[in-house]
Amino acid sequence: MSNNVYINHTSAYFPNDPVSNDEMEEYLGYINNKPSKSKKIVLRNNGITNRYYALNKERKSTHTNAQMTAEAIKALFSDQPDKIREVQLLACGTSSPDQVMPSHGVMTHGQVPEIGSIEVVSPAGVCCAGMHALKYAYLAIKAGDTKKAVATGSERFSGLLVSDVFEEESQKLIEMEANPYIAFSKEFLRWMLSDGASAFLLSDTPNPEGQSLRIDWIEGVSYANDMNTCMYMGGEKQADGSLKGFMDFTPEEIMNQSIFSVxxxxxxxSDNIVPRGGQKIKEIFERKGLTADDIDWFLPHISSNFFRSKIYDMIQEYGGGIPYDKWFINLYTVGNVGAASIYLMINELFNSGKLKKGERILLLVPESARFSYMYAMLTVV
Incomplete structure (x- = not known):
């Protein structure tokens, strides 16, 4: 008999103070010593008003990804620090590790020595990496292999966005005005990405007092079988659609071709990110006998407000429609924190006082890297 799995505590950690739209270039720097001409257009489309950087205004790092993740983990046990030694598994998802090796998971573990010697797993990827970490922890508890686990999502993108290493986007301003999808490139990413970390404490028993979130199911799908690479870093897309990795470039080519830019x-x-996500929604709803009326809260990870109406239309077509008053999104105040975004939404909603026992929460996390998606259902208990 499989165990139920509960999210009993959530936390968030942001480095430094929030950065407003007007302050961004004070932290990231000016390209060619000139203010960006596209910044206002991109910000108008993405709707973000604040984000966080693990940088100071001298463009020096203030936190590593592992340090931020460790702070989020410690925050789970702020009231009872000794309880951290009850954790048996640590699963850490990110798309921006501080180094290629060792893994982000073990580097985070090294920042939390008080947790003791435990199993550590570190899923790679992009936005879905945090959900992959959550599913690993969920399955470990469900199978009875683990009683308590911590799952995390985190990102530190800011070091890739500073003017010293950022290649100016070549698209013309008029093209961005005519086609907002043009902005979804390096220039878009520069004004969208944010740093931060979030953590969940999972258990096979719910909180004795207060609320918990029961994880009913987590499912994912990849369309890499018939889709080429869309979002990438550490490589360059070739004319035939293949990806040439950084190890096949010379050091000079890596620098001159901005190989480590996102x-x-x-x-x-533009043609695939929303429709592909709808395919699996339709299949899940039909297989599980779900309708939009069964959903009390909808938490979609969106990289930009530009996609909000498009996802609404997709759910309308494939899932019967979820009205906006059931949506919960914090993109506008924290920015796009990649693998941490869905964690940060859940953390904010869980601690908002808005949830009622029995309510069901649908999660949607798209990843454009090669078109992967994660979905989950939580129930408030």
Missing amino acids: KQDISLL
């Missing part, structure tokens, strides 16, 4: 293939993104 990039997107706009043509693939």
Whole structure:
């Protein structure tokens, strides 16, 4: 008999003070010593008003990804620090580790020595990496292999966005005005990405007092079988659609071609990111006998407000429609924190006082890297 799995505590950690739209270039720097011409257009489309950077105004790092993740983990046990030694598993998802090796998970573990010697797993990927960490912890508890686990999502993108290492986007301003998808490129990413970390404490028993979130199911799908790469870093897309990795470039090419910049293939993104997500929604709803009326809260991870109406239309087509008053999104105040975004939404909603026993929460996390998606259902208990 499989165990129920509960999220009993959540936390968030942001480095430094929030950065407003007007302050961004004070932290990231000016390209060619000039203010960006596209910044206002991109910000108008993404709707973000604040984000966080693990940087100071001298563009020096203030936190590593592992340090932020460790702070989020410690915050789970702020009231009872000794309880951290009851954790048996640590699963850490990110798309921006501080180094290629060792893994982000073990580097985070090294920042929390008080947790003791435990199993550590570190899923890679992009936005879905945090959900993959959550599913690993969920399955470990469900199978009875573990009683208490911590899952995390975190990102530290800011070091890739400073003017010293950022290649100016070549798209013309008029093209962005005519086609907002053009902005979903390196220039878009520069004005969208944010740093931070969030953590969940999972258990096979709910909180004795207060609320918990029961994880009813977590499902995912990848369309890499018939889709080329869309979002990438550490490589360069070739004319035939293949990806040439950084190890096949010379050091000079890596520098001159901005190989470690985060990039997107706009043509693939615009035609596929929303419809592909709808395919699995339809299949899940039909298989589980769900309708939109069964959903009390909808938490979609969106990289920009530009996609809000498009996801609404997709749910309308494939899932019967979820009205906006059931949506909960904090993109506008924290920015796009990649693998941490869904954690940060859940953390804010869980601690908002808005949830009622029995309510059901649907999660949707799209990842444009090669079109992967994660979905989950939580119930308030």
